[in-house]
Each structure stands twice: as structure tokens, then as C-alpha cells.
Amino acid sequence: MVEAIRVEGLEKKYVTKDRIGLFKSRKKVIRALKGVFFKVERGEILSLLGPNGAGKTTTIKILATILIPDSGTAYINGYDILRERDKVRTQIGVTFSVERGFYPRLTGFENLVYFGMLQHLSRSEAKRRAREMLEIVDLSRDAHRLFDEYSLGMKAKLALARAMLHDPPILMLDEPTIGLDPVAAKNIRNLLLTLRERGKTILLTTHNMSEADTLSDHIAMINGGEIVAYGTPEELKARLNKLQIISITLQSKGRDPRVFLMDIGSIIRVSENSGVSVVKIGCKKGEEMDVLYMALRKLRESGFNLLRVEVESPTLEDVFVEVARGEFKKTS
Ligand SMILES: Nc1ncnc2c1ncn2[C@@H]1O[C@H](COP(=O)(O)OP(=O)(O)O)[C@@H](O)[C@H]1O
Numbered sequence: 001m002v003e004a005i006r007v008e009g010l011e012k013k014y015v016t017k018d019r020i021g022l023f024k025s026r027k028k029v030i031r032a033l034k035g036v037f038f039k040v041e042r043g044e045i046l047s048l049l050g051p052n053g054a055g056k057t058t059t060i061k062i063l064a065t066i067l068i069p070d071s072g073t074a075y076i077n078g079y080d081i082l083r084e085r086d087k088v089r090t091q092i093g094v095t096f097s098v099e100r101g102f103y104p105r106l107t108g109f110e111n112l113v114y115f116g117m118l119q120h121l122s123r124s125e126a127k128r129r130a131r132e133m134l135e136i137v138d139l140s141r142d143a144h145r146l147f148d149e150y151s152l153g154m155k156a157k158l159a160l161a162r163a164m165l166h167d168p169p170i171l172m173l174d175e176p177t178i179g180l181d182p183v184a185a186k187n188i189r190n191l192l193l194t195l196r197e198r199g200k201t202i203l204l205t206t207h208n209m210s211e212a213d214t215l216s217d218h219i220a221m222i223n224g225g226e227i228v229a230y231g232t233p234e235e236l237k238a239r240l241n242k243l244q245i246i247s248i249t250l251q252s253k254g255r256d257p258r259v260f261l262m263d264i265g266s267i268i269r270v271s272e273n274s275g276v277s278v279v280k281i282g283c284k285k286g287e288e289m290d291v292l293y294m295a296l297r298k299l300r301e302s303g304f305n306l307l308r309v310e311v312e313s314p315t316l317e318d319v320f321v322e323v324a325r326g327e328f329k330k331t332s
């Protein structure tokens, strides 16, 4: 049996303009996707996890046949997104994080019936499906209130209901919990687990690591338009747990501390603000004291005035930088 989703080398550039003066601009090319590969098995939840700008929405738009890639392709239940677009659309239900397109002066129920009929359901069939979907997303009680009066959490549920009107086997959800309060976000997550139990395949995007952790069968981490790690949450965590971050704040006075730390750990990033720099060094858990000692000695010998030292657990951003550099793979 073919995979629910098979993504083969998607590349996508955006051409925009950079303003360089009041009346001047320069053409700018952004490589949003640089060859994205991954697959989603039937009946599983896969999270595409990555920071802002990683290429998550671009990937979903291409898979949903809203955007055409520059090269590469993907197969949805075996159908090619480039050559079998209509077939692909019967297989998928899609939501985007900023929910537009609902009619505020219609009720949730009326909105769904309207969209059902747009998808060529008869009025009675659309009503039946709308009721069924409202039940599934637990909105039956609020079915006859105006969309305008819905909370964000209710809007998110309605968006899910709309995505499922034509009963697609695959759902593609772009940041389904973004902007929701913790309770509403949890409701949506529980709902996604229920949908998986009912046999749906779900591809979702998130920048929230714990969300990806609690929901997913597999996680594909994306950064800078590339998949940088793939595995079950357990596999990835086992790798992430081996990383520690040493953070050193110092007076740099125009000198770049990296020059003096070349042989030590892996420098994740240096940020500088009016003569004060923060250096972040990644190292394996258990080695942080050795790395710290060496780094401090080098910096002192080089005449830097040290202000503050901390050993931190990696943030998602640190982990991404490490994973993207490939350093981290070597240590796991
Ligand atoms: N319509 C667009 N025009 C120009 N650049 C874009 C456009 N959409 C996205 N980008 C750029 O492409 C990259 C990936 O964006 P996106 O897919 O939205 O990432 P994510 O959803 O992970 O935040 C970013 O650098 C973003 O600024």
C-alpha cells in the first residue's frame, strides 16, 4: 500500500523586493524550500516542526495544490500533486492558521452547509455532514450561534469541521493551535488524536516542540527549507537530551570572541549589543563543565571581561541550529 503522503525533493523560491531607499528596490530571491523529502504513513500523525520561516506553510500550500513548486513533487495517496490535482483534492482537507473565509453573519452550521454545497454536496447532504462534523468537533451546542461570536478555539474547531466536510482520508493542518489559549489548544490536540483513531492521516505543522511530542507518531524537523531530522518523538528526544548550552555574557568591545573559541565545543550563536556579547556554545551533556572551564580560560587569557555564565537546557532554536549544522547528528 502506498504512503498517505510522499514528498520528493520540493524546491520553492519566492522573488520579492528589498526596499533600499525611498524610491529604489532590489530584487531579492528567497529560497523557501531547498529540497524537502519526507513521508507520512497512513493513519499516523506527522508533525512538521520548525521555527518561523522554516518553510512549513510553503510545504503545506504545495501539498494542498495551492502553490506550485519550482521542482520536485509529492504524491497524496499515490496521486501526483502536479498532474492529478483534482484527485489530490478529494483526498485532503486543509486548514491554515489564520482562518479566513468564514461568514461572520452566518452561524457555524450555516457556514458549513454553505461550504458543503460549494463542494457540490446537495443541500440535505451538506446539512447532514455539517451536523455530523459539528458533533465530532464538539460544537453542536454552539452550532446556531453566529461565527462572529465564536471564540478563537471554536473557530479553530469549525475550521477542522470544514476541512472534513467531504470526508477526506488525509488532513493537512497548518499550525492548528496557534493563538489558542492552553485549554482550547488541548481540546484541539485531543480532537486530532480522536480523528487519528477514526483512521485519519494527519500532517500538521507546529513550532511547539511539546505539542509535536505529545501528538505525533513521527516528527520531521524543518529548518531553512530542509528537513534536518526525522524520527519518533522518543528517538529525537533521546538525541536532544544529549545537548547542553553554555551561555557566556562578556564585554566584547568590538572584538569577536568566536576567534578565541575555535577549538571548543560548537558555537551556536553570538549576539552582540552595544559592546556586550552573548556567546552560546553547544556541548554534550556531561561535558559542560570541561567545556565551560576551557572556554572561560581562553576568554580570560584573551582579555575579555566576563559578566555572566550560565548552563542552560537547549531551546528549540538552539536545537535547530545544532541539528541544521549537522554537529548534533555526529554526537548522537
Ligand atoms: N509570499 C511570499 N513572498 C516572499 N517570501 C515568502 C512568501 N511566503 C513565504 N516567504 C518566505 O519563505 C520562507 C518560508 O516561509 P513559510 O513557508 O511561511 O515558513 P513557516 O510557515 O515555517 O514560518 C520565509 O523566509 C518567508 O519569509
Ligand SMILES: [Mg+2]
Binding pocket: 056, 057, 058, 174
Ligand atoms: Mg507558517
